[in-house]
Amino acid sequence: QVQLVESGGGLVQPGGSLRLSCAASASLFSINPMGWYRQAPGTQRELVAQITGVGSTYYADSVKGRFTISRDNAKNTLYLQMNTLKPEDTAVYYCNAKFLFWGQGTQVTVSS
Numbered sequence: 001q002v003q004l005v006e007s008g009g010g011l012v013q014p015g016g017s018l019r020l021s022c023a024a025s026a027s028l029f030s031i032n033p034m035g036w037y038r039q040a041p042g043t044q045r046e047l048v049a050q051i052t053g054v055g056s057t058y059y060a061d062s063v064k065g066r067f068t069i070s071r072d073n074a075k076n077t078l079y080l081q082m083n084t085l086k087p088e089d090t091a092v093y094y095c096n097a098k099f100l101f102w103g104q105g106t107q108v109t110v111s112s
Helices: none
Strands: 004-007 010-012 018-024 034-039 046-051 057-059 067-072 077-082 091-097 106-110
Touching (some): 018 091
Parallel strands (some): 010 106
Antiparallel strands (some): 034 091, 046 057
């Protein structure tokens, strides 16, 4: 069992930046892969970015070049740096471990 706690969401203007964090209850050395998903109202949850134990990354086309996923194994924390945010990035963002475990989500709202 892995517990995940997200933080860092909030309200930001278009073009702004946010950094999401996901603190894990287990060592990240044992968690592979880890990912960030998001779900907007009325839509299905979608994969935004994923990172493997050796640092290989995947990004959805909609965020490529704007978002960066990273992991700090020493702190057992996963990050998502989000730049040049757009209104369509508005969603609840969830941390995921091993495709099995989910955090409670953190709301990101991009609006002027």
